[in-house]
Amino acid sequence: QQKVQQSPESLSVPEGGMASFNCTSSDRNFQYFWWYRQHSGEGPKALMSIFSDGDKKEGRFTAHLNKASLHVSLHIRDSQPSDSALYFCAARPNNYAQGLTFGLGTRVSVFP
């Protein structure tokens, strides 16, 4: 069973619109969450991390974490064509654990 689950698998959003997608974990040991973005032909790149309940904003990106339900969301305001990419949610336990466990990703397409 996938420990980190993402939804939807894909979405399309108009340029200038809001893109929102979700991530949940079935492992209550996971305490730290990241969002990574991968453009075609490149490696994933960290967008932002979120460790505390509530919202965290970085530019046009806002992440929200609910630790009780282990639910994380990412919202992209004023979406740009360059935001078209595969977005991964990743998580790890709150100890000196190794690596990250990734979800399957949400593919975002921004159309003009």
Add this chain to the structure above:
Amino acid sequence: EAAVTQSPRNKVAVTGGKVTLSCNQTNNHNNMYWYRQDTGHGLRLIHYSYGAGSTEKGDIPDGYKASRPSQENFSLILELATPSQTSVYFCASGDAYWGGGETLYFGSGTRLTVL
């Protein structure tokens, strides 16, 4: 920005052959990782290392070996390549700390095709 370089970018191998994928990082990070990316499976951890001389098994280590001869270099070795190992392989480095997180810095990937 952290720098992780993988070589080769593309590789075609024959079934039963030996394949070595190389990774170099200039960030002085202790931890290094090998992941593979496949449609429908996302990114899966193969091997990782805490520092020079150490290698640990990840979630899918079967058919793979790893080598960390130095802080900077981490290799993934397929002794007897099989078509099921056709995939895109990513190396990453990171510097975890107790009670906190670890951001991973990925290379650009190696596309391996085993015929």
